[in-house]
Amino acid sequence: xxxxxxxxxxxxxxxxxxxxxxxxxxxxxxxxxxxxxxxxxxxxxxxxxxxxxxxxxxxxxxxxxxxxxxxxxxxxxxxxxxxxxxxx
Amino acid sequence: xxxxxxxxxxxxxxxxxxxxxxxxxxxxxxxxxxxxxxxxxxxxxxxxxxxxxxxxxxxxxxxxxxxxxxxxxxxxxxxxxxxxxxxxxxxxxxxxxxxxxxxxxxxxxxxxxxxxxxxxxxxxxxxxxxxxxxxxxxxxxxxxxxxxxxxxxxxxxxxxxxxxxxxxxxxxxxxxxxxxxxxxxxxxxxxxxxxxxxxxxxxxxxxxxxxxxxxxxxxxxxxxxxxxxxxxxxxxxxxxxxxxxxxxxxxxxxxxxxxxxxxxxxxxxxxxxxxxxxxxxxxxxxxxxxxxxxxxxxxxxxxxxxxxxxxxxxxxxxxxxxxxxxxxxxxxxxxxxxxxxxxxxxxxxxxxxxxxxxxxxxxxxxxxxxxxxxxxxxxxxxxxxxxxxxxxxxxxxxxxxxx
Numbered sequence: 001x002x003x004x005x006x007x008x009x010x011x012x013x014x015x016x017x018x019x020x021x022x023x024x025x026x027x028x029x030x031x032x033x034x035x036x037x038x039x040x041x042x043x044x045x046x047x048x049x050x051x052x053x054x055x056x057x058x059x060x061x062x063x064x065x066x067x068x069x070x071x072x073x074x075x076x077x078x079x080x081x082x083x084x085x086x087x088x
Numbered sequence: 089x090x091x092x093x094x095x096x097x098x099x100x101x102x103x104x105x106x107x108x109x110x111x112x113x114x115x116x117x118x119x120x121x122x123x124x125x126x127x128x129x130x131x132x133x134x135x136x137x138x139x140x141x142x143x144x145x146x147x148x149x150x151x152x153x154x155x156x157x158x159x160x161x162x163x164x165x166x167x168x169x170x171x172x173x174x175x176x177x178x179x180x181x182x183x184x185x186x187x188x189x190x191x192x193x194x195x196x197x198x199x200x201x202x203x204x205x206x207x208x209x210x211x212x213x214x215x216x217x218x219x220x221x222x223x224x225x226x227x228x229x230x231x232x233x234x235x236x237x238x239x240x241x242x243x244x245x246x247x248x249x250x251x252x253x254x255x256x257x258x259x260x261x262x263x264x265x266x267x268x269x270x271x272x273x274x275x276x277x278x279x280x281x282x283x284x285x286x287x288x289x290x291x292x293x294x295x296x297x298x299x300x301x302x303x304x305x306x307x308x309x310x311x312x313x314x315x316x317x318x319x320x321x322x323x324x325x326x327x328x329x330x331x332x333x334x335x336x337x338x339x340x341x342x343x344x345x346x347x348x349x350x351x352x353x354x355x356x357x358x359x360x361x362x363x364x365x366x367x368x369x370x371x372x373x374x375x376x377x378x379x380x381x382x383x384x385x386x387x388x389x390x391x392x393x394x395x396x397x398x399x400x401x402x403x404x405x406x407x408x409x410x411x412x413x414x415x416x417x418x419x420x421x422x423x424x425x426x427x428x429x430x431x432x433x434x435x436x437x438x439x440x441x442x443x444x445x446x447x448x449x450x451x452x453x454x455x456x457x458x459x460x461x462x463x464x465x466x467x468x469x470x471x472x473x474x475x476x477x478x479x480x481x482x483x484x485x486x487x488x489x490x491x
Contacts, residue, residue, distance in 0.1 A: 037388075038351060041293050054133075059293045060309040060387040 005051070005083055006076045012046045013072060026073040033072075040069065047075075053082045091324035092264045092339075093490065094433075095332040098170025100163050101315030101417045101427050102138035106170060110417075110427075111434050114442040115463050119416045121300060121311050128283045134295045137281050138313030138418025156219055157232065158197035159279035163316035163423075164229035165236060168273055172237055175320035175332065177271075179238045188241035188269050189230045190260045191318075192252030192276030194422030195285060196245075197224030202284040233273055233318075241269050250382070251343075252276050252422035253317070254475035254483035257429065258341035260321050261485070270323050275426035277316030286312065292351070294386050300419075302383035302412035303390050303458040305449035310384045313418020317426035324491070334490035336436050339470070340369025346480025353389055353476050358396035361482035365472060366400070369486040373401045376408055376486075377468025378435045380428045381458075382476045383412020383444065384419055393474065394454040409466065411459040415446040425475040425483070432471045436489045439467045 003011075007021075014021040017033040024033065030040060037059060044055050044067075055078075057067045068074040099106065102120025103113035113120070120138040129135055145154050145162050157165065179187055200223045207213045222228060227245040234243045242263065246255045253276025260274035280286070289295050289312060296309035327334055342364025346357030366373060382393055398405045413431045420427050431442045440463050447460035470488045477483075 036352075041291075044293070045291065057293055058296075058309055060296070060307060060385075 005080045008050055009047065009076045009079050010072065012050060013043055013075070016043045016046070024072060026071065026076070028072050030069055047079055051079065051083050053086055055082065089265050090267055091337060092261050092321055093324045093327050093337045094319050094335040095322055095327050096171035096175030096320030097317070097335060097430065097433065098167035098174070099315065099317040099427060099430060100140060100143070100166045101317070101420065102140055102313050103417050105143070105166065107430060110430055111438070114413060114416060114431055114434055115440050117416070117443045117445045117461060117463055119445055120313070121418055124281060126282060132283065132286055133290050134286055134297055136297065136311055137286070138311060139281050140314055156223055158200045158223045158228060160193060160195070160197060160199070160277045160316070161229040161232055163279060164191065164277040164318060165232060167275065167277070167316040167318040168233050168236070171273065171318045171320045175322070183270065184238050184240045186241055186270040187239045187272060188263065189233045189239055189243035189273045190256045191230045191245050191274065192248070192254070192256035192422050192426065193226060193229065193245060193278055194247055194249050194252050195278060195280045196226035197228055198285050199279050199282045200224040202282040205284070229277055237273070239273065247422065248481040248483070249477035249479055250419070250421055250424060251475035251477035251481050251483040252425070254425035254473065254485055255343060257319065257426065258343060258483055258485055261338045261341050264321055264323050270326055272321045273318060274321055275316065275318040276423040278421040278423035279314045280421055281312060281314045296385065299446050300385040300415040301446040301448060302381070302385040302415055302444050303394070303451060303454040304447045305451040307385050307387065307390065310386050310414070310419045313414070313420040313424070315417065315420050315427055316423050317430055319426070319429065335433055336487050336489065337491055338485065339488050340365045340371065340486030341484070342368050343481070343483045346482070348480055351478050353392040354480060355392050355395045355399065357480055357482050358393060358474070358476050359399045361484040362396060362400045362472065362474065365484040365486045371470060371486060373404045375470045376472055377466065378441055378471040379408060379410040380431045380471065380473045381410045381412045382474045383414055385412070385414060389476065390451070391453045393476065394456055397456060405456060409441050409457050409459050409464065411442055411444040413442050415444055425473060428473055432473050432487050435468055435471050436487065439465055441466050441468070
């Protein structure tokens with residue numbers, strides 16, 4: 001597959017945020033992108049479907065989940081980790 | 089305006105299959121949450137729930153009835169039989185025409201839907217049982233109650249997600265108060281603990297996989313329950329004349345809509361419902377001693393609910409007790425308000441405030457007296473019962489000790 005994990009994650013977030021992928025910066029937080037709690041849960045669902053992985057995320061304790069959602073870069077890194085663990 | 093009292097109660101839930109057993113569990117702070125025993129549980133992430141165990145429909149219903157009764161209908165009838173027996177009335181005479189049934193449920197016959205979708209989609213069957221539709225419909229339980237007891241007045245079902253049975257009981261109250269009916273069977277039921285029911289909730293990522301800890305800083309979400317509670321509401325003068333034992337008096341009800349978000353609760357919407365119930369009952373905030381909270385154990389609900397209570401009650405918020413009994417009987421969705429009315433009866437009749445079990449760490453955003461872990465002896469004249477649903481639909485009842 002041609003696209004990297006990073007490009008695919010950014011495309012998913014961009015679609016949820018109704019933005020162009022090119023306008024998304026790695027340091028942006030998800031709030032910066034205007035994603036609310038439902039948008040976040042939808043993004044995670046889309047990521048799980050796209051990569052066939054299971055993302056450990058509970059909306060009640062987003063800070064405590066092992067899945068870091070503090071920035072776009074953090075989400076990309078977390079997804080890369082889950083994808084790598086799946087391949088291993 | 090007529091006064092409205094409760095003269096019969098019945099239930100089945102994860103704590104017990106009757107009222108005394110349920111109240112005993114609430115007194116003892118005993119929980120009903122445990123491993124789920126349902127088909128395909130291995131494909132679920134959430135494997136816990138407050139499930140009714142040891143339920144054998146064949147002990148209560150004929151084979152023909154069971155073919156027509158979804159699990160939620162079975163629960164409803166089982167609870168209603170207890171309530172009607174306690175009220176000690178029959179509806180064969182004129183009373184039948186002046187009595188109605190208003191029930192709350194969110195999913196209705198969801199177990200029937202789940203089983204039959206599985207049959208046609210997964211197993212590829214092209215034929216289903218002829219009673220699937222009358223079994224799954226949301227008004228099936230209300231209809232079967234009317235048939236079982238010969239109740240011929242206004243009967244219907246309301247569906248407002250997690251507030252369904254509070255809306256139902258509130259409407260039943262208003263119908264007697266206005267003189268439209270002399271008595272009502274009311275409450276609600278839910279039986280959503282099937283594969284599809286839980287899988288759908290998993291999607292929202294608000295479910296806990298370990299425990300329900302309302303108001304506790306380390307809360308991890310809600311845990312679903314199931315069951316029913318049904319009450320006999322009747323006009324006070326009739327109850328007094330016939331010498332019925334009065335369990336409590338319903339004195340106020342209010343409902344509001346947030347008009348804001350399909351899942352996130354609003355402090356203003358909740359506060360308006362609480363304040364509205366006080367106004368409807370002619371109460372001052374200081375009159376309320378206990379609130380049975382909606383208290384789902386989700387971050388969004390618990391913080392919003394505490395803020396709404398603080399807004400309405402001001403300094404009195406620090407003196408009243410609130411608890412969420414969902415940590416014991418689980419969140420029984422459309423039936424939950426009805427089951428929680430039992431906690432209110434425990435407080436009003438036995439001077440026992442049921443606890444919020446599973447509580448471990450204070451949350452500064454829920455800094456109220458949540459009666460952690462252990463029931464408390466206290467005499468309270470008036471209690472409220474909160475229900476705040478997805479879709480922003482709120483319903484709050486005010487109840488006081490028997491006159």
